[in-house]
Amino acid sequence: MLSPQDQLTELVRTLETRQHVFATDPLLITEKLQNEEGTPIQKLHRRASRIDSNGNLARVLGKIDGRIKGIMTLMSVVWCVSGFLGLFTLLQANVVNFFYVLVCLLGFHTIMLVGWLVLTLMNQSKQSSNWFANLVSPSYLIRGKDDVTQAAVNLYEQQLEHSGMRWYLSKFSHQLWLATLTGMLLAIIFLLIVRQYSFSWESTLLSDQALITLTQVLGWLPSMVGFDVPDNAAIVQSRLVTDALPLSIARQWASLLIGSLLIYGIVPRAIAWVFCALMFRRKKMRLDTNLPYYQKIINFWQRQVIDADDFKQTPAPVAPKATVSSGNKLVALLEYPSEQDNWWQAGLNHDHAKTVASTVENFGIVDDREDMTRLTTYLDTHPVQVILGIHSQALPDRGTLRKLDQIAGHAKHGLAVQLLGSENTDVDYKTARYQQWQTALATRQIGLVDSHEPSPASNVNK
Structure with a gap:
């Protein structure tokens, strides 16, 4: 039979392919292990143990x-x-x-x-x-x-x-x-x-x-x-x-x-x-690291291993910079609440925003199917630009990106995304999760709001 460590690793693989919800997010554990030392087998064992934190x-x-x-x-x-x-x-x-x-x-x-x-x-x-x-x-x-x-x-x-x-x-x-x-x-x-x-x-x-x-x-x-x-x-x-x-x-x-x-x-x-x-x-069973599931993880860990002499790293995709219009806007949070009040003001720094009065409608949190229906119905009847706040640690999985595509399809004056960090802290631009969002937004040509510049005052209708 497999060793106890191999059994746990294989059980994690089986459950993850079945969309099981673990005690710890496997994607976060995989990212943290990228810079740790060890052979692929050792890191896979370590990954399984940390995912099974309870x-x-x-x-x-x-x-x-x-x-x-x-x-x-x-x-x-x-x-x-x-x-x-x-x-x-x-x-x-x-x-x-x-x-x-x-x-x-x-x-x-x-x-x-x-x-x-x-x-x-x-x-x-x-x-x-x-x-x-x-x-x-x-x-x-x-x-x-x-x-x-x-x-x-x-x-x-x-x-x-x-x-x-x-x-x-x-x-x-x-x-x-x-x-x-x-x-x-x-x-x-x-x-x-x-x-x-x-x-x-x-x-x-x-x-x-x-x-x-x-x-x-x-x-x-x-x-x-x-x-x-x-x-x-x-x-x-x-x-x-x-x-x-x-x-x-x-x-x-x-x-x-x-x-x-x-x-x-x-x-x-x-x-x-x-x-x-x-x-x-x-003849004892060994963990088959040639399976696509394990190869994908191992390739992710080895992605930063380069040869400085003859290897040129391909630039990571970068989302286009969002252009915030001076017209009416609708701000909403995707799935997670924000720890910051008036979080959208950091993105309202357009050149002529100081001279043009803008009306900002706060929609609240968009989470379930009922929220999506209410939002798309509103967008179909109101020509506004949507500024969507997303927590920087949110996972860009298929469900989240499907919601993003649906909102972009109904926003008549365009969609801009603003990544939000914790309270009184900026977004960590060095994390792999931030780069995943950059890649997803670049693929869809959805602009990313630069939230570092000072913002003008805005009118908010709740």
Whole structure:
């Protein structure tokens, strides 16, 4: 699966493409990160964390991840307990058939391990993760109809369908087998401590020599790491035993049973688990920064990186300077209120404005559809010039620009835009947001009012 940072970054991408309203404006965060140091991946991670300033997205992802890991842990515990109880039931008699117990311990396990190895070498186990994906499907683990929960669930389901999940599934399968074998090992050690067993073997077809050879072959690897192996006399003496064997012989068989479980059961499974973990790490999902969404952000951050020797930066578009007429005017604010009284007076600095009396009609704030209808109806019947005040930090998105175009289409004597800063402060002309407004106004050939010159007095009708 993706790392937690990559998951959060990808969740932000999914939600932003669905027009989700975040705790912090993504455009502001993107602009602030433009001059910060770091690789594109680091800055994308930083951007996602800052957009999720209230931690809501991270909490939803953490809840899903925690429940998936909880199910896997619970299954491992259940498998360990089942292995313990299974072997505990198997070793109830005082005289135990050694090879029968060994086949019960390692027979099915060995078949499954060899089968997994064959399927892995044949590369035919890709479709075996369907049951696992259904078992831990996030749609069953977390309930929620909000867009954040739904997007997080879809993100996890996409990860479960990734090709690298075959190694994650194999790793989990080996983990369950290791839990089972560990439970068996604990049961054997516990029972051998609290009870005294005798071990025997019996066969209709195999002779004593055949069983001696089989035991020596079976005990070769355990004997290499220090486990005892019964000698030839002990093997022959253990055939068809119904009463207690000498304690020394019983201990040799018990040592070989524990050694066989470790060497032929737990160790191969552990090696397979490590191999799958390494392969999963190698095939692990990575954030695809080649997606258009990420490329657009990265290109924006790299826009100011130039070569001083042979690169000539293209001049940024500049809006034409507005010509404020001496006739009747209508002033209005777009979506946001102004912190300044009579904000429009800074723009009424026309050369002959001192000699020509102007009437200024204050329309107020234009925000919703009803305000737009009332404004366009007024403009259709009154030949006035419109001075539109826009807060300099307002976002020039499609909805705002659509309103701007509609007002410009109905203003018979033209439209001029005046960008407004905070109270007692000027507009910050160095911000990327101000340049975005310059570009939008230049594209539409809408004039921008210069609000630095002193303004004449005006008559206001409210």
